[in-house]
Amino acid sequence: MTNWIYPEFDFQPRRPLFMVVMSNTAVGKIPGLSAAGTTPDLTFYTPGADAELVETNRIMTMPELPETPGGSPTPAILTRAALTLAKIPSLFVSSGLEKKPAVPFVDLGGLPGRDIRESPAVPDASAIFERGVILGNKVSLLSDCVFIGETIAGGTTTALAVLKALGYDLNVSSSFATNPTELKENVAAEGLLRAGIGKGDLRTDPMRAIAEVGDPMMPAVLGLLRGLTTPAGPRIVLAGGTQMAAILAMAHSMGIDGDISIATTRYVAEDRSAHFIELVKSLNRPYYIADPGLERSKLPPVQTFAQGYVKEGVGAGGAVLAASLYGVSQQQIVEETDRVLMTVKLPHV
Amino acid sequence: MTNWIYPEFDFQPRRPLFMVVMSNTAVGKIPGLSAAGTTPDLTFYTPGADAELVETNRIMTMPELPETPGGSPTPAILTRAALTLAKIPSLFVSSGLEKKPAVPFVDLGGLPGRDIRESPAVPDASAIFERGVILGNKVSLLSDCVFIGETIAGGTTTALAVLKALGYDLNVSSSFATNPTELKENVAAEGLLRAGIGKGDLRTDPMRAIAEVGDPMMPAVLGLLRGLTTPAGPRIVLAGGTQMAAILAMAHSMGIDGDISIATTRYVAEDRSAHFIELVKSLNRPYYIADPGLERSKLPPVQTFAQGYVKEGVGAGGAVLAASLYGVSQQQIVEETDRVLMTVKLPHV
Numbered sequence: 001m002t003n004w005i006y007p008e009f010d011f012q013p014r015r016p017l018f019m020v021v022m023s024n025t026a027v028g029k030i031p032g033l034s035a036a037g038t039t040p041d042l043t044f045y046t047p048g049a050d051a052e053l054v055e056t057n058r059i060m061t062m063p064e065l066p067e068t069p070g071g072s073p074t075p076a077i078l079t080r081a082a083l084t085l086a087k088i089p090s091l092f093v094s095s096g097l098e099k100k101p102a103v104p105f106v107d108l109g110g111l112p113g114r115d116i117r118e119s120p121a122v123p124d125a126s127a128i129f130e131r132g133v134i135l136g137n138k139v140s141l142l143s144d145c146v147f148i149g150e151t152i153a154g155g156t157t158t159a160l161a162v163l164k165a166l167g168y169d170l171n172v173s174s175s176f177a178t179n180p181t182e183l184k185e186n187v188a189a190e191g192l193l194r195a196g197i198g199k200g201d202l203r204t205d206p207m208r209a210i211a212e213v214g215d216p217m218m219p220a221v222l223g224l225l226r227g228l229t230t231p232a233g234p235r236i237v238l239a240g241g242t243q244m245a246a247i248l249a250m251a252h253s254m255g256i257d258g259d260i261s262i263a264t265t266r267y268v269a270e271d272r273s274a275h276f277i278e279l280v281k282s283l284n285r286p287y288y289i290a291d292p293g294l295e296r297s298k299l300p301p302v303q304t305f306a307q308g309y310v311k312e313g314v315g316a317g318g319a320v321l322a323a324s325l326y327g328v329s330q331q332q333i334v335e336e337t338d339r340v341l342m343t344v345k346l347p348h349v
Numbered sequence: 350m351t352n353w354i355y356p357e358f359d360f361q362p363r364r365p366l367f368m369v370v371m372s373n374t375a376v377g378k379i380p381g382l383s384a385a386g387t388t389p390d391l392t393f394y395t396p397g398a399d400a401e402l403v404e405t406n407r408i409m410t411m412p413e414l415p416e417t418p419g420g421s422p423t424p425a426i427l428t429r430a431a432l433t434l435a436k437i438p439s440l441f442v443s444s445g446l447e448k449k450p451a452v453p454f455v456d457l458g459g460l461p462g463r464d465i466r467e468s469p470a471v472p473d474a475s476a477i478f479e480r481g482v483i484l485g486n487k488v489s490l491l492s493d494c495v496f497i498g499e500t501i502a503g504g505t506t507t508a509l510a511v512l513k514a515l516g517y518d519l520n521v522s523s524s525f526a527t528n529p530t531e532l533k534e535n536v537a538a539e540g541l542l543r544a545g546i547g548k549g550d551l552r553t554d555p556m557r558a559i560a561e562v563g564d565p566m567m568p569a570v571l572g573l574l575r576g577l578t579t580p581a582g583p584r585i586v587l588a589g590g591t592q593m594a595a596i597l598a599m600a601h602s603m604g605i606d607g608d609i610s611i612a613t614t615r616y617v618a619e620d621r622s623a624h625f626i627e628l629v630k631s632l633n634r635p636y637y638i639a640d641p642g643l644e645r646s647k648l649p650p651v652q653t654f655a656q657g658y659v660k661e662g663v664g665a666g667g668a669v670l671a672a673s674l675y676g677v678s679q680q681q682i683v684e685e686t687d688r689v690l691m692t693v694k695l696p697h698v
Contacts, residue, residue, distance in 0.1 A: 015490065056483070089486070089487040089490045090487070094456075100456070100458075102476075105455065105456055106454065107449070107455075107456045108453050131451075131452060131453045134452060141438045142438065142491040143491060
């Protein structure tokens, strides 16, 4: 049907639901690590603002549109464009989120993740996981195809640290065009050293790896996966790049099995500094690549996505895949993404 | 099929969802007004504890089981029994809730309702309503039959005040066996006097009536109704007594129309101190009465329900109706309600 989604997704959902887990981690405030905010302190507001943008195309609780220090806008504009065109409902979920959005969201509680270099990062990981299971169970009775994205600044670094604790030695992606790989490696290494965890030590205990060097998004998504993978449950598509690939690795280690695949953008899949495809292939999970075609955008800030800035987030790749299942064309995605950025309402500050 | 649900509900839901709106109002702390807590201060914890009980059969954020000063347990035990037997998913929603539960819930924000005698009660009613619309719209795409209950201590008094502002002169029900009608009338009258509202003055402006003398549950449920009543939307059953009947009156005045009915327990319908049936009939809405049969309980605290204590709450009547649609018998409801009360886990305090 389309040549911009690869391979074709062979299922037509009737009651899709697009979930996005919002979390904060102090790792996101380490200067130079995350581009999800013009300053490190603003990164804590980005998840809530992403929710407001997707739900209402209006930013309420952040003084500006979430964007990179270089001026690339949040990928939430792409997620909103795709979901709006396809009329797919979204459901934002908070886990360890300090700055709450002014739109409806499911609260899973939890504390913001701490700096992995200084202390255990997510001591309440098990409680978050259990609440995720409860929510996943409910959703499994309502939807036949659940997409799960994330918005958390600093999340690729915690993903890197957990992957190392599980024995993987792979690079993760970045919202910067030039991946600050060395800084991420150093932060992850410091966290693992503090916790006394060697490479592969927690191969069979990802929940402990999360508690020590992960972030609050992880136990929430894993809990959702556990709760959603019932015998008559829905298809599940993780919507994200290397962070969600890391979740797949954790789920694998925890024996969470079922109809779980992963979808991301072409921009992540083609990122030579990261190992998305390698990791997913090693886990034998199906993956889908969506090409949003944003090089054809009329707006330079949106064109930067096609130049390797931002790349993914807020489930953008999965949202584009989902929209394609409802007859939305790549050109419509491009035009609607431009329209979202042109019309988004910002607070008067 | 059954003679304990009257009349028969002529629709078999395939993807039912049982929503419960949790709110706090300072009116619930007026001594002698609400029996939803052993002391007035504890009433603020009751909604969150009800959510924990229904979701997990465990109380986490309240020092004791929510119960009346006389020892009747929360009707949440009946709601949990019914939903568990029928495997119907619940979704708790907070609106103006100060004491949050330790289980997943949708947060609609808002401030707790203020004492209507002292100041405007719900100044943020419009914002809550708008968030309710957003949530209702989502749910309309997932469920084919949505039940909406409430848990708010003091809610029948604010319902009385809003009904008067809308021009109705009817009594409301009570969680006490002997309805403190005079106290409620006085509080409602004081609130209306403070706000300068005469009987019927706000016949065409229920949102202003809520803002002045209502509570935060009201705009949330009305927003849900607005968002759910789409052309291809689900059946909607308000689950509650005179409070939900008051919501029907407000919805009527706001022109919210659609497949909306109401279900309650026999204990409310037979309460001669309240005018449930009269109000619903005057609005031309279908109503359903469920008889939980709790006089056959083996536990004296549960038997008190059949003696006119508690009567309704947390959507208990609607939950019993919903369970009956899945082959659950009245005897099963009685036995499971007893089992819930015998097995509920309380905090070690």
